[in-house]
Amino acid sequence: MQKLGAVRRALAAGELDGAMTRLLYGDLTDARRRVSELLDGFQHTFGAGEDTLVALCSAPGRTEIGGNHTDHQHGRVLAGAVDLDFLACAAPNGTNTIRFQSQGWPMVEVALNTLEPVEGEKESTAALVRGMAAQAAKRGYPVSGFDVFAASEVLPGSGLSSSAACEVLLGVIENHLFCSDELDPVTIAQMGQQAENVFFGKPSGLMDQTASSVGGAVAIDFADPAAPVVRSVAVDLDSLGYALCIIDSGASHADLTDEYAAVPKEMGAVAAYFGKSVLREVAEADVLKDLPRLRQAVGDRAVLRALHFYADDKRVEQQADALAQGDFDAFLALVNQSGRSSWELLQDITPAGAVKEQAMAVALAIAERSLKGRGACRVHGGGFAGTIQAFVPLDQLEEFRTQVESALGEGSCHVLRIRPVGGTVLWS
CATH class of the missing domain: 3.30.230.10 (Ribosomal Protein S5; domain 2)
Structure with a gap:
């Protein structure tokens, strides 16, 4: 000292x-x-x-x-x-x-x-x-x-x-x-x-x-x-020509405890069907093989969430390899795949039954449109509310931020770097 x-x-x-x-x-x-x-x-x-x-x-x-x-x-x-x-x-x-x-x-x-x-x-x-x-x-x-x-x-x-x-x-x-x-x-x-x-x-x-x-x-x-x-x-995003943006959807996490709890609960129910405590202990092939009976036992959303787990679990290793090999285009494609899987299979973008307020979905739609076919975006963290993530080309950053903040509010787009x-x- x-x-x-x-x-x-x-x-x-x-x-x-x-x-x-x-x-x-x-x-x-x-x-x-x-x-x-x-x-x-x-x-x-x-x-x-x-x-x-x-x-x-x-x-x-x-x-x-x-x-x-x-x-x-x-x-x-x-x-x-x-x-x-x-x-x-x-x-x-x-x-x-x-x-x-x-x-x-x-x-x-x-x-x-x-x-x-x-x-x-x-x-x-x-x-x-x-x-x-x-x-x-x-x-x-x-x-x-x-x-x-x-x-x-x-x-x-x-x-x-x-x-x-x-x-x-x-x-x-x-x-x-x-x-x-x-x-x-x-x-x-x-x-x-x-x-x-x-x-x-x-x-x-x-x-x-x-x-x-x-x-x-x-x-x-x-x-x-x-x-x-x-x-x-x-990973050096600056040298790769990209910025990391965290975008506030404007939705609050309040009153979403049950939504968050349902994700591990339903994944756990699939694991329990096979006598295991977590999905990592269950082979994906066994889930697919027993799919008809599994759907009856735990419900379709639980099955879809389990399928997301297997896909995103594999993607992590592929993303790390892509970054290590300097293949940023492959990395971005995997980020987009992860985001789509979260939306369609994991279903952690919109709370169950929400119709009038779908802030995370709107934020993702705005980000995707503002990227104009470049970069990538996905849910960030637990989902249902809070923030999304985007990898934005530096030559597009100011225009991207302007478009996002005009739709979601001033100060909603935070530009960060990997420390x-x-x-x-x-x-x-």
Whole structure:
């Protein structure tokens, strides 16, 4: 760690510019201002002096690129870190309490007298803070109190997984302060999943945390969720002449719990028909062979969703191979196939029975028309509401954004890049 005053001087001298460039912070003047304001926030919030030893840490949001609703069936996914992050200044405080101040939100204080889930903290930041400390302690590391001042560009509800970025950020901080940087990115991701599942109370796969923690584009095979196989895939969209756009459909996730729950439930029903717990354990050939009886037992939508799983699971490996081989046209074709499969087989574009409001379908139709036969677009994340994803040729980007925002609202089209660096200590 470095003294707070020394970090300020290094920032002013441009010594952090290289690190910020690697994190795709864009305009360095704005980046320096952001870090300076972060240091000010830490100092004012916690009464720190210029001699306080601090660390600057960052964890990115993530985007799902391939494998829609495949991870919960122990399938494959392709995901990537993005250039929006949680940035934090952190330091030990010599107490047994973690103080976490996210800019613009109430202070969260978690006493470490218990490292078990607390019922009253469910679905709160405090649960994630306690959960991540518990996971580090479970691995034998002496976690104690520390202070964090964080500023996030990964807005909640953006489909970029702000909760996973927060978990990874805490993991990076604890790894640096208490674990001698011994924890690898996949372990930090697994800690985040446990914190979210057990302490926060939200069932989730491991895709979000892994993409944020590892960085770049990653193909992840969840055949064994306890030991996922992670394959890093190099991708530089700028050099390929494309931009990644995340487009807000304008629809809210509220009141859609049953829609989301029905996807793994119905896929699970197909697996259970064959005496298995997830579809990865069932051969696609067996599903097709027993199709008439299976339809009677579980219903047609469940069967179609299972067929989507098998197709999208295979596509992930094909997409990763296409990127590795530099065949971006093949990759884009697979993105479009994934999007069509999600719409037709998985059926996670429009909530059941919705007629008047079909925001995701409209967003996809607008994006497809605006691409004019180039690029690709698909649902992003869980579906039914929220965001879609598009890969847009750079020479078409401004026209694309103008057309999309004229139909869906100003500010609805966010242009992002794949960040090559995952959770990291930016300066220490």
